[in-house]
Amino acid sequence: xxxxxxxxxxxxxxxxxxxxxxxxxxxxxxxxxxxxxxxxxxxxxxxxxxxxxxxxxxxxxxxxxxxxxxxxxxxxxxxxxxxxxxxxxxxxxxxxxxxxxxxxxxxxxxxxxxxxxxxxxxxxxxxxxxxxxxxxxxxxxxxxxxxxxxxxxxxxxxxxxxxxxxxxxxxxxxxxxxxx
Amino acid sequence: xxxxxxxxxxxxxxxxxxxxxxxxxxxxxxxxxxxxxxxxxxxxxxxxxxxxxxxxxxxxxxxxxxxxxxxxxxxxxxxxxxxxxxxxxxxxxxxxxxxxxxxxxxxxxxxxxxxxxxxxxxxxxxxxxxxxxxxxxxxxxxxxxxxxxxxxxxxxxxxxxxxxxxxxxxxxxxxxxxxxxxxxxxxxxxxxxxxxxxxxxxxxxxxxxxxxxxxxxxxxxxxxxxxxxxxxxxxxxxxxxxxxxxxxxxxxxxxxxxxxxxxxxxxxxxxxxxxxxxxxxxxxxxxxxxxxxxxxxxxxxxxxxxxxxxxxxxxxxxxxxxxxxxxxxxxxxxxxxxxxxxxxxxxxxxxxxxxxxxxxxxxxxxxxxxxxxxxxxxxxxxxxxxxxxxxxxxxxxxxxxxxxxxxxxxxxxxxxxxxxxxxxxxxxxxxxxx
Numbered sequence: 001x002x003x004x005x006x007x008x009x010x011x012x013x014x015x016x017x018x019x020x021x022x023x024x025x026x027x028x029x030x031x032x033x034x035x036x037x038x039x040x041x042x043x044x045x046x047x048x049x050x051x052x053x054x055x056x057x058x059x060x061x062x063x064x065x066x067x068x069x070x071x072x073x074x075x076x077x078x079x080x081x082x083x084x085x086x087x088x089x090x091x092x093x094x095x096x097x098x099x100x101x102x103x104x105x106x107x108x109x110x111x112x113x114x115x116x117x118x119x120x121x122x123x124x125x126x127x128x129x130x131x132x133x134x135x136x137x138x139x140x141x142x143x144x145x146x147x148x149x150x151x152x153x154x155x156x157x158x159x160x161x162x163x164x165x166x167x168x169x170x171x172x173x174x175x176x177x178x179x180x
Numbered sequence: 181x182x183x184x185x186x187x188x189x190x191x192x193x194x195x196x197x198x199x200x201x202x203x204x205x206x207x208x209x210x211x212x213x214x215x216x217x218x219x220x221x222x223x224x225x226x227x228x229x230x231x232x233x234x235x236x237x238x239x240x241x242x243x244x245x246x247x248x249x250x251x252x253x254x255x256x257x258x259x260x261x262x263x264x265x266x267x268x269x270x271x272x273x274x275x276x277x278x279x280x281x282x283x284x285x286x287x288x289x290x291x292x293x294x295x296x297x298x299x300x301x302x303x304x305x306x307x308x309x310x311x312x313x314x315x316x317x318x319x320x321x322x323x324x325x326x327x328x329x330x331x332x333x334x335x336x337x338x339x340x341x342x343x344x345x346x347x348x349x350x351x352x353x354x355x356x357x358x359x360x361x362x363x364x365x366x367x368x369x370x371x372x373x374x375x376x377x378x379x380x381x382x383x384x385x386x387x388x389x390x391x392x393x394x395x396x397x398x399x400x401x402x403x404x405x406x407x408x409x410x411x412x413x414x415x416x417x418x419x420x421x422x423x424x425x426x427x428x429x430x431x432x433x434x435x436x437x438x439x440x441x442x443x444x445x446x447x448x449x450x451x452x453x454x455x456x457x458x459x460x461x462x463x464x465x466x467x468x469x470x471x472x473x474x475x476x477x478x479x480x481x482x483x484x485x486x487x488x489x490x491x492x493x494x495x496x497x498x499x500x501x502x503x504x505x506x507x508x509x510x511x512x513x514x515x516x517x518x519x520x521x522x523x524x525x526x527x528x529x530x531x532x533x534x535x536x537x538x539x540x541x542x543x544x545x546x547x548x549x550x551x552x553x554x555x556x557x558x559x560x561x562x563x564x565x566x567x568x569x570x571x572x573x574x575x576x577x578x579x580x581x582x583x584x585x586x587x588x589x590x591x592x593x594x595x596x597x598x599x600x601x602x603x604x605x606x607x608x609x610x611x612x613x614x
Binding site: 078080113114115116117118119121122123125126129130133148149150151153154155156158160 | 356357358360362383385386399401404406427429430443445447448449450471473474487489493494517518531533557558560561576578579605606
């Protein structure tokens, strides 16, 4: 069996000759070495969805935000419009964030599984942007806010009907977090 | 990371001289006219010292059977036991069991360790040899040799290229839905030789083959930055595609392999961009306050099909490669997404959502002739076999723990589960490897 010089090899040679590409490869390597933050995603991860001490959280703590303010809002199918109930939650979030200005925030956008993958990535991003823009309109500085979309890839509720899908169509405001 | 090599394993190809004079009538399946009755064919055990001969025969028979166009005959029914694959078989014995065609062969080890595999395809009723070829390869490539022989038989009898010597890249999924681990994986088209290409630390999605078969473009959430990447299969080297100011996703290669086309998300909108892999220059093709995504080139590279919700719901649009002439082509009930242009250029496959069901279908590039191939709780993400006759997609049944891969003929018949070790989604079929 004879080895054939592959286009892959020639592209790598191109890479070596191209300073922009070298810089890119370098920055990838550095980013890969950076320690990874493992922040809890939501109330489920924190074990706060339930009777274990809701309301007893220290004021100004992430638990306080999740339990007493509400870290997430929900959307209608295929929609990124902020519903009236969601606006109330975001108003509380904006007040709390004004009171505790040291937190950077990431808004995570999610879609339910009743859509195709690529569209849901964009729909999650659209929902995150809608929530972010609402918070900004309520006085949260835009430079405190990042967004990320997980599309339909990170459901919190798992079943094959509307009761779960409606919980998964959400934007979650995460203190810290991992957005752009 | 894991190294994986798609090398051209094969090989000197020699044509074996016909052992009998050819006659005018050749056995043939016409697959252009819709559904064809499977052709009865006998695949005799290849002669060999050990088990390898029968194993190769079994892979050939399985490929042909799965295509739905052939019906391999149970070996127990064979009358003649082939002892010399170079000699003309006793055609009467094969006609007696209604074998329209017969494959004979031999596999031997060369002095240098290579395998030599030879086969002959016989037209039993025409009483002639249709083709005879031999191949040399490393012993570990024995399954590929079998697939190449199956392709040769398929092509000789149908008149169209086969698709058995191909691979499929996909996303292997494990763990609960709320904490799903995803890895890129690659396998032969028949589900064998599965190997993972990435670790499970980051979400990876939508892998697609380059035309050269040497690279994969895909989306990864590495470092919590959802971006499009390239992966070199031979070296395992990865690089981000471009330096965009937001999420890039839904990548695919251009037919010449020189560009990656993808979506860039900015605020609530996604638009379609290309990046030239040599010059690193990017070109914006769409500019709408909408979600434009899932771009796929026509095989000649002149046009692009994509999905957009600019009209409200997701629908399919076609534009010229420079972004001009954006025209909606889907007008049925429901929404349409994940369009993929056929390698033959004549059809576009898509996912359709309507009435709470997810279907896989095809339509002509002008939007006419829509045909649904399969419908159910959730079918998504078709990919074409390189001959444009078979599609693969993923399906999640209601109540199932995760998705699985299926293939289906363009006719809508012959749906087949592709068994994978874990749940699997986002399949992408390679071009023919040879």
